[in-house]
Amino acid sequence: MGVIMKVTDFLGRRVVDNEAMEIGKVSDVIIEPKEAVITGIQISTGEFGLRKTDLFVTPAEIQEVGDYLLLNIKKNQVRGVKDSDEEEKKSLKL
Secondary structure (H helix, E strand, O other): OOOOOHHHHHOOEEOOOOOOOOOEEEEEEEEEOOOOEEEEEEEEOOOOOOOOEEEOOOOHHHEEOOOEEEEOOOOHEEEOOOOHHHHHHHHHHH
């Protein structure tokens, strides 16, 4: 059996791209409830300031989970969270 992690283990974890450039921290985990699988990770790029941006990656874009969440893509390839993503996330909440 593989390593088991809780969602709370992800929250606040630093996220870096495939060139070791820090992107931000995990702010949320999106789960598809019927299949019980993670469909995405939301990343916050800043604290409570004016420059805060939320980004989104899929599990396929994650290379490794350790002290950091290491992506297999570059920082400029990470996409922003769109309003439709937010609406979908809200509709999935139980």
